[in-house]
Amino acid sequence: MNSNPTSMASSAMPNHYRQPLLQTPFHNRARALSQHDSFVAWAGYTTVDVFTTPEQEYFSVRNATGVFDLTPMVKYRVVGAGAAAYLNHLVTRDVSKLKLHRVMYVVWCNDDGHIIDDGTIFRLGEDEYWLCTAERQIDWLLDAAIGYDVEIAEVTAEVAALAVQGPTSCWVLKQFGLVGVELLKPFELGYFNANGIEIMASRTGFTGDLGYEIWMAPEDAETVWDRLMEVGRTRGIRAIGSQALNALRIEAGFLMPHYDFISSESTIRLGRDRSPLELGFDWLIDFKKGHFNGRRALMAEQASGVKRRLVGLDIAGNKAAHSALLYSDKAGQNEVGNVTSAMWSPTCKRNIALAIVNAPHFAMGATVWAEIYLNRELVWERRMVQAKVVEKPFFAPERRRVTPPADR
Amino acid sequence: MATVNGKSDKYDAIVVGAGHNGLVAACYMQRAGLNVLVLERNDYIGGAAVSRSLYPEFTYSNCSYVCSLLRPEIMRELELPKFGLQIIPYEGGCTMMQDGNHLALYDNHDALRREISRHSKRDAEAYDRYARDVMRQCKFIKPLLLREPPDPTSFKPRDIQELLYIGKRFHGMGEARMYDTIRFWTMSAADFLDEYFESEIVKAHFAGSSIIGTALGPRSPGTAYVLLHHYMGDIDDTVGAWGFARGGMGAVSNSLGASFQASGGTIRSAAPVKQVLVRNERAVGVMLDNGEEIYGSTVMSNLDVKRTFLETMQAKDLPAEFVTQVQKFKIRGSSGKLNIALDGLPTFTAIPKDSPCIRGDLHITDSLDMMERAYDDWKAGRWSQAPYVDMLLPSQIDPTMAPNGKHYMSVFVQYCPYKLADGPWTPEKRKAFGDTVIDAIARQSPDFKSLILHAEIRTPWDIEREVGLSEGNIFQGELTMDQLLFNRPIPGYAQYRAPVKGMYMCGSSTHPGGGVMGAPGHNAARALLRDLKKVA
Amino acid sequence: MAANSNLKTNYDCIIIGAGHNGLICAAYLAKAGKQVLVVEAAADIGGAAATHEFVPNFKVSSAHLLHLMPQSLISELGLEKHGLRLAAQELASTALSADGKHLNLSASGVAAQSPADAASYPVFMARMRRLAGSLSTLFGATAPRLGTTAWSDRFAFLKLGWQIRRLGKKDMRELLRIIGMNVYDLLEDEIHSPALKGALAFDATLGANLGPRAPGTVLTWLYRLTHESANGGKGLSQVVGGMGGLTAALANAARGFGAQIETHSPVARVLVANDRVSGIALQSGHTVVAPIVISSADPKTTFLKLLGPEHLDTGFVRKVHHSRARGVVAKLHLALNKLPSFTGLAPDALSGRLVISPTLDYLERAFDQPKYGAYSPAPAMEITIPTVNDPSLAPAGQHVLSAIIECAPRDLRQGWENAREAYLTELLAQLETYAPGLKDSIVGSELMTPVDIETRYGNQGGHWHHTELAFDQFYFVRPVPGAAQYSTPVSGLYLCGAGAHPGGGVAGVVGRLAAQAVLAKAG
Incomplete structure (x- = not known):
């Protein structure tokens, strides 16, 4: 473990009070395409919320190719003889099963077995990994490294990244010059040289569709963006913003920190954090692999049964149930949970939601009532709408798994 | 003006000292229907919450200088904004180092993270954990501020009820955070900060509030609590709780004075109290320096406990052990x-x-x-x-x-030093x-x-002489474990009532302590009103 | 290397470390019928409570006075039967003064020198002892857990509350006031004589990394007084043969109950299988199987070295990592060719304890230095000349001087390797001012800095209490939450060292309580 002060001393006079948010290497390109000047803060960077309309951007991913600037996603490089053991102790899944050039979706917990964050681990070399996370957390990661032969450093700013997602994404990347990218299986990564530009590509994403994430040096970012847009133009390529991405991930049943759960490292009130069992991540926990953070607490929770669970809901009507409280009865007497993410799914034509529901109302097929408020030209109406606990994901096309993928 | 002895001129309560706590207490009592007189030694009100014009065209908040802790409940109930109180937030802060570097604090979270990163990337991210833990403690303590501390030696239903209330809140934190709380209340600021930060300047910056007003160093156990004490104003969703009072800190006192007078109360400034009058083991009024005697059914002292009991009262009227304890009370000019x-x-x-x-x-x-x-x-x-x-x-x-x-x-x-x-x-x-x-x-x-x-x-000596705070201590008594909660100011007398019937204390010497918070005044008024059966 | 051929492959309990706590724990468990193995890294048993030869034919023990061990423990283990003999008891304490006007700390001694304290000092001390007595449950029983619904925890609180309430309103209020106070203010309030204040504050801060002005130093004093109140009225006593005489008796007792003690057997790892302890691996390569392992090593060594963070959660590791153990006590041993003579001191006082802590401010200033990584040029000291009571420790007519030196930080900024010589010179010069001629009578010496103490005894930080004894590391949070009831997050692993509740010194309470915890859980 590196115990030296982790300062990134800069000799230049700081200017972050003038411009608190950083710009990604794609910023100039994104700004040029952004019709609304609609930017949002994400992990210390300013990124586009909406380029044209969320609907157009959403459909580009479900029908053609959408490009999303992934650079702000926090990345840690974990390297050393103890890296695998370290990661295996950190997360709930068995990282020792992660083969070279593979990617694994993981969650990790505090001592209470409550989720700190979710993310992905990339195995780049024998003893070299990336840990991609939603939140910055070097403090926790370094304390978790006490006793391990491992070095951990944030490399977010050293890498530019784009998500290239949608049915034509493989075709676009082939045209772009990633020779053999079609051979990548889901959660596999590969190294490519696209006409002189070094690119790492992984078949990963946050849309539930066929898609890739490509990783490059920041200085190549603008060239890559320009060439991608150029080769993809005839196949409907579009830059997409975070609003569209949010819709895509809800359909795919992916959870978003701050919406579907809050990191146990940042909750103030007792009982506001969630365990992986509550979030339906039972399949991510490997109790047999040996000790990992939170294991004892999770064993106890599993033995006593979870008190609540995050489930998918299919809600009557077509009005999105944003933040709706859930009841077991239509009269709204017995509160049993609340919606965490909701939308009308344009692809599934269903009114879908992710929700935290108390036992026993989270059982598959159970019925609950959602209290939805509708703004009808400034007159608010309250509706009690029936909702059914259903399987996630709501949308899972076969093409996301097929290797090699079709061109369209 | 009630200067003549006689039943008609007898007040229900006489408050000695027009500091902010005295005025808060006076406001609450007057609003509850009592006839209240506030006596102030200086020719201006406010005690240590004053705006003084000591140089042409300038206004100095020459004692207390920020309004961070004044309870929003008090501002609202006493309608202080209506009487002129306006609090304006200030921005950020900075610690300058001798080598020309600095650490700035910015309200913007991203700017703050990047600024701390200049000194330690790890600290920049540990800051969130630090802020979270401080917030957790504040959330526990906040509701205790406006309550009377229970006497743990008592079997009275009210004390047991209050003890259970604290116990229940404490229990409600869950086992792990209960231990955090115990540690937090007893550690040194330096040890506390060591558990989060590695950079000297980051630790030094946050340790500042652990020593302000305190005769302890950042390595003294107990200073983590002092750090928290300064944070407590900044905790709820009531934006603007921390900032400058427009017009200086005197605006706090003046709005309190105006609120008090608007509800019918009387303030006499330049009226120094020489002695609290005790007859038949009961406080019956006060005598001014000029010999004038003013009578009231109750007397409430806004002065610190040493001045109250050692200077304005006579030892013969007090239990000897109580006097000894008052002498032992630590009020240190620092x-x-x-x-x-x-x-x-x-x-x-x-x-x-x-x-x-x-x-x-x-x-x-x-x-x-x-x-x-x-x-x-x-x-x-x-x-x-x-x-x-x-x-x-x-x-x-x-x-x-x-x-x-x-x-x-x-x-x-x-x-x-004093x-x-x-x-x-x-x-x-x-x-x-x-x-x-x-x-x-x-x-x-x-x-x-x-x-x-x-x-x-x-100097502390000047502050004592002008404001009347013993040794110039801004908190009217050290905020150490032996002088907090049921120990403040004196074990057995933490409930605002003095050992003499009809005599009350409302200064910062009492729970929950100093800072321009108003909580002691609020709590003392409620204790008195409860004794008079004016409130439950 | 180890004579590990004696080892069986299987035990009920293995205890790591044959210091006094490890031996006591072993004796109680063996007495309860457990098959117990004690493994000790060093060549001899005793840990910091051993007697060693520091100069040929001159012997000394690092812990030089016995005063904290409960009489009940000595009786329960039959230590007297097993060879425990006291060379002297109820030793007098003298506060040394540079001007030769030394103060005997007995009531009569104080009355003679400080008439203003004559009446109040005995009253004050009686009250302090009364208050300390009410804390026997606090210091003598397992800390309850907070926030549980277990009746045992609730009962423990009720018992503690009842004991304190039994003091009566007045004493209870006083206890609740002073328990969080600093000893400086308490003594300023109660005592007149500066020398007496200095000496009493020395007792309160002995072994701690806190000066007398630090809140919490009344607690450390109460720790001492509570323990002393249970020692059967022996006061300060000296064991024949040094403290090694005590640990030898403990070892005899433990063996008598059937425990096996192996020296030369450093432990490499605590072994874990299926998330519970399965035994230990010795550095020799030997593996010994046992479902229960009890470590008398300090918490950092136990959790981070012997067990390993991989078996623990990060939040817990973080707490262990941050637990404070910054030793500030050095030990000086002098072999003397004659009995030293202290200016102005009656020779019979040499059989007792001599304290150099002339005033509160002297002591406070001494403690200022370690804060900045420096040693105090004017340290506080506790001196004994054990050979006065026990001539067996040195050749006939010759003597040993044993001094505890306060305010020598483990993490000395300039490094002990560079400072050792200068420090020794300064210490001897200081002693010389009190005992002229001392220097010329020295035939050999040993200076143990906290780094040496750490190296010799293996306690990380070289701290007297393993883990600093302060409110934030006390009772239900000692050494850290989650390991405060001797059991640890890993089933079968227990703590029995000074880092656990109530703390260090040759008291043995931890060893006894840990054994009780093991028996309560394992039956």
Whole structure:
């Protein structure tokens, strides 16, 4: 473990009070395409919320190719003889099963077995990994490294990244010059040289569709963006913003920190954090692999049964149930949970939601009532709408798994 | 004016001292239907929450200087905004280092993270954990501020009920956080900060509030609580709880005074109380310095416990053991204050020219060691040779404080002893103390000295003499474990009632302690009103 | 290397470390019928409570006075039967003064020198002892857990509350006031004589990394007084043969109950299988199987070295990592060719304890230095000349001087390797001012800095209490939450060292309580 002060001393006079948010290497390109000047803060960077309309951007991913600037996603490089053991102790899944050039979706917990964050681990070399996370957390990661032969450093700013997602994404990347990218299986990564530009590509994403994430040096970012847009133009390529991405991930049943759960490292009130069992991540926990953070607490929770669970809901009507409280009865007497993410799914034509529901109302097929408020030209109406606990994901096309993928 | 003895002129309550707590208590009692008189020694009200004009066209908040802790409930219930109180937030803050570097605090989370990252990337991210843990503790303590501390030795239903209330809240935190709380209340600020941060400057910056007003160093156990005590104002969703009172801290007292008078209360300033009158083991009124006697059914003292019981009351009227305990109560002068009129805004070499952090609280220190050494000086009976300063330039934000283009600077200094090892304070020593502070600032600000139009230098001795706070202690008593909660001010007498019937205490000597919080006044008024069966 | 051929492959309990706590724990468990193995890294048993030869034919023990061990423990283990003999008891304490006007700390001694304290000092001390007595449950029983619904925890609180309430309103209020106070203010309030204040504050801060002005130093004093109140009225006593005489008796007792003690057997790892302890691996390569392992090593060594963070959660590891153990006590041993003579001191006082802590401010200033990584040039000391009571420790007519030196930080900024010589010179010079001629009578010496103490005894930080004894590391949070009831997050692993509740010194309470915890859980 590196115990030296982790300062990134800069000799230049700081200017972050003038411009608190950083710009990604794609910023100039994104700004040029952004019709609304609609930017949002994400992990210390300013990124586009909406380029044209969320609907157009959403459909580009479900029908053609959408490009999303992934650079702000926090990345840690974990390297050393103890890296695998370290990661295996950190997360709930068995990282020792992660083969070279593979990617694994993981969650990790505090001592209470409550989720700190979710993310992905990339195995780049024998003893070299990336840990991609939603939140910055070097403090926790370094304390978790006490006793391990491992070095951990944030490399977010050293890498530019784009998500290239949608049915034509493989075709676009082939045209772009990633020779053999079609051979990548889901959660596999590969190294490519696209006409002189070094690119790492992984078949990963946050849309539930066929898609890739490509990783490059920041200085190549603008060239890559320009060439991608150029080769993809005839196949409907579009830059997409975070609003569209949010819709895509809800359909795919992916959870978003701050919406579907809050990191146990940042909750103030007792009982506001969630365990992986509550979030339906039972399949991510490997109790047999040996000790990992939170294991004892999770064993106890599993033995006593979870008190609540995050489930998918299919809600009557077509009005999105944003933040709706859930009841077991239509009269709204017995509160049993609340919606965490909701939308009308344009692809599934269903009114879908992710929700935290108390036992026993989270059982598959159970019925609950959602209290939805509708703004009808400034007159608010309250509706009690029936909702059914259903399987996630709501949308899972076969093409996301097929290797090699079709061109369209 | 009630100057004649007689039943018709007898007050229901006489409050001794028009400090903010005395006024808060007076307001609540008057609003509950009592006929209340407030007596103030000085010819202005406010005690240590005052705005003084000591240099033409400038206004000084010459004692307390920020409004961070005043309970929002009190502001609302006493309608203080209606009577002129307006609180304006200030921005950020900064600690300047001797090597020309600095650590700025910005309200913007991303700017703050990047600023702390300049010193330690790890600390920048540990800051969130730190802020979370402080917030968790604040959430636990906040509801205790406006409650009467229970007597743990008592079997009275009310005490047991209150003990159970605290126990229940404590229990509600869950086992792990209960342990955190116990540790938090007992650790030193240095050890507490060590559990989060690695960078000396980051630790030093956050340790500042752990020593302000306190005769302890950052390495003394118990100072983590003091750190928290200063944070408590900043905790709820009531935006604007932390900031400047527009017009200086006197605006707090003046709005309280106006609220009190509007509800029919009477204030007499320049009316120093010499003695609390006790007849038949009951407080019946007060005698002024000029011999005038004023009668009331109850007397409430806003003075600290030492002044209340050792100076305005006679030992024969009090239990001997109580007097001994009052003598043991620790009230220590450890802070000085400079109020400076400046011809313009000083430049600080460490702070980037356009950084907004200059509109916040400014400090000069490098490390916990430097702050601890400043404390060592105090222990040895001298003012700190490298003092810890808490500077503010309110006139950047509040246009009422100084003429256009000129600035008022408040400099709070830690540490400065009440008693010097080499004999009593003299005007020469006061000037030397001021020079030490001014020189320390001038090392960071080359144009500072040339901008000084006027400087008021206040040692703890001056503060005692002018404001009446024993030893010049701003909290009316140290905030150490032996003087908190049911121990404050005296074990067995933590419920605002003195050992003499009809006599009450409402100063910062009582729970929950100092700072311009108003909670002691609020709680004391409720205790009195409860005794009179005016409230439940 | 180890004579590990004696080892069986299987035990009920293995105890790591044959210091006094490890041996006591072993004796109680063996007495309860457990098959117990004690493994000790060093060549001899005793840990910091051993007697060693520091100069040929001159012997000394690092812990030089016995005063904290409960009489009940000595009786329960039959230590007297097993060879425990006291060379002297109820030793007098003398506060040394540079001007030769030394103060005997007995009531009569104080009355003679400080008439103002004559009446109040005995009253004050009686009250302090009364208050300390009410804390026997606090210091003598397992800390309850907070926030549980277990009746045992609730009962423990009720018992503690009842004991304190039994003091009566007045004493209870006083206890609740002073328990969080600093000893400086308490003594300023109660005592007149500066020398007496200095000496009493020395007792309160002995072994701690806190000066007398630090809140919490009344607690450390109460720790001492509570323990002393249970020692059967022996006061300060000296064991024949040094403290090694006590640990030898403990070892005899443990063996008598059937425990096996192996020296030369440093432990490499605590073994874990299926998330519970399965035994230990010795550095020799030997593996010994046992479902229960009890470590008398300090918490950092136990959790981070012997067990390993991989078996623990990060939040817990973080707490262990941050637990404070910054030793500030050095030990000086002098072999003397004659009995030293202290200016102005009656020779019979040499059989007792001599304290150099002339005033509160002297002591406070001494403690200022370690804060900045420096040693105090004017340290506080506790001196004994054990050979006065026990001539067996040195050749006939010759003597040993044993001094505890306060305010020598483990993490000395300039490094002990560079400072050792200068430090020794300064210490001897200081002693010389009190005992002229001492220097010329020295035939050999040993200076143990906290680094040496750490190296010799293996306690990380070289701290007297393993883990600093302060409110934030006390009772239900000692050494850290989650390991405060001797059991640890890993089933079968227990703590029995000074880092656990109530703390260090040759008291043995931890060893006894840990054994009780093991028996309560394992039956």
